[in-house]
């Protein structure tokens with residue numbers, strides 16, 4: 001049972017108009033696995049990640065999440081999204097809600113929890129990321145790092161089976177990157193299945209079970225961090241790493 | 247005609263005809279504007295909603311309607327309301343005031359629907375994506391995430407539409423329905439004091455719209471500060 005991948009994509013193709021962004025991506029993510037995706041800008045990393053929860057709808061191919069083909073039009077993708085948390089580069093916290101309401105809105109609205117249960121859980125999550133004192137504030141005045149920590153626990157409140165991160169630290173001031181990476185590290189240590197698009201090579205090396213190198217809409221190489229970072233096989237991987245690891 | 251004479255005439259007009267200006271004129275102007283913006287907002291919301299319909303034909307009809315209303319003069323629409331509308335539906339026995347109201351409401355709804363559409367569009371798309379990624383459906387996302395934020399853009403714009411309408415309703419005086427500009431026509435007709443009547447009406451319009459604009463600006467600032 002545990003060998004069945006949590007997410008499996010089959011030959012994903014996605015275009016924006018004439019621009020062919022994903023050119024047949026077949027990948028898988030096992031339960032409790034931590035997969036990082038690296039690659040040059042515009043290579044389709046975000047698009048691939050956003051296909052996993054159908055924020056982008058691929059023209060061709062299938063996505064199996066916990067055994068269900070969520071590209072099937074008869075499937076209610078909203079139900080499956082509840083089990084897939086997503087964290088965005090630009091945080092996308094809800095500015096009209098308080099920090100606590102940001103967390104409780106979805107679980108209560110989607111009837112996963114009563115308001116009381118959700119409130120309790122929100123406080124627990126906020127404690128965990130050091131934001132408990134901000135619970136009743138609007139997120140407007142939070143720093144970038146605080147917003148991103150809020151966005152992470154907002155996703156966790158739905159008790160997802162997998163977390164998708166799209167460059168969670170690249171919009172942050174350098175001094176705030178650490179606090180967000182720490183939250184993700186703790187999450188991953190706790191066994192959270194994660195797919196992380198990142199430009200932080202050190203971070204990818206440290207926490208990943210597997211690293212994917214994407215270029216030009218394809219996964220060109222996949223391996224353990226040491227395979228990818230120490231003995232890359234594909235010349236394009238070598239070329240990319242030599243540029244970013246200078 | 248000296249400055250003092252003008253001033254004296256104005257004082258005299260205000261003493262003799264204050265109720266025509268301030269009671270009839272102002273109340274009808276405000277009444278027309280309130281009715282117009284209120285029903286215009288309701289109809290405009292429905293139009294904005296319809297513009298997001300799944301059905302292409304619904305979207306097409308609404309777009310055509312909005313473009314026609316925005317592309318023709320409001321005075322022409324008032325003529326249409328005043329002369330053609332009662333002819334088309336004689337059974338309703340529309341009064342001049344009602345016909346003009348209907349024309350103004352229709353005009354306003356087209357503008358309001360655009361105000362709402364652009365207010366919704368101004369909400370960062372990332373908000374929708376975050377909500378959908380949590381599992382909210384399109385409707386829940388609109389009601390709980392997008393609209394509450396769009397209101398901050400829409401309400402001040404609706405207030406400005408109200409200020410605009412206060413000025414636009416002056417065109418209804420063409421049909422003598424009794425708002426401020428009609429007061430001017432009446433008093434001018436009775437006294438032949440053209441300039442003085444115009445000054446009085448102009449000052450009243452200005453005081454109303456200027457005050458309202460300031461109130462809206464304060465309101466808008468409060469709302470933005472609330473975040």
Ligand SMILES: Nc1ncnc2c1ncn2[C@@H]1O[C@H](COP(=O)(O)OP(=O)(O)OP(=O)(O)O)[C@@H](O)[C@H]1O
Pocket residue numbers: 016019021039040041042043044045046047048
């Ligand atoms: N909604 C969209 N409409 C049109 N083009 C898009 C859209 N989203 C992405 N693209 C284009 O698709 C290509 C791949 O984009 P994607 O965001 O997946 O790249 P990426 O690997 O995440 O890059 P980066 O490292 O800069 O984030 C880019 O050329 C981008 O401009």
Ligand SMILES: [Mg+2]
Pocket residue numbers: 045046047167
């Ligand atoms: Mg990207």
